[in-house]
Amino acid sequence: MSAPLPSRLLVTRASGYIGRRTVELLLEAGAENLIAASRYPEMLSDLASRGAEIRKADFDDPATLDLEFAGVERLHGRARSARQASAPAQGSSGCRC
Structure with a gap:
């Protein structure tokens, strides 16, 4: 019998400070099957490498989520605060991803 595959962990808001740092620490610890998710995936090329x-x-476009969460067994997510949720999304320097 073969060993079970490690479960797949998805970290949301990976282009924000907390999400990115979470992914960085998991990678440094040798995590495998790690998925970094963001509405701005172009900001994550260094994590891909x-x-x-x-x-x-x-999360503002629920139609994207079925595909993005396919095969995910564990989730590390951080919800936006009510103040952040009422503000428009920002990219780059002021990311509210």
């Missing part, structure tokens, strides 16, 4: 799978996930 270190072994993370990158997916676009936009």
Whole structure:
């Protein structure tokens, strides 16, 4: 019998500070099957080069989520605060991903 595959972990908001740092620490610890998700996946190329799978996930567009969460067994997510949720999304420097 073969060993079970490690479960797949998806980290949301990976282009924000907390999500990115979570992915970085997991990669440094040798995590495998790690998925970094953000509405701005183009900001995550450095994480991809270190072994993370990158997916676009936009919680403001629920139609994108079925595909993006396919095969995921564990989730590390951080909800936006009510103040952040009422503000428009920002990219790059002021990311509210």
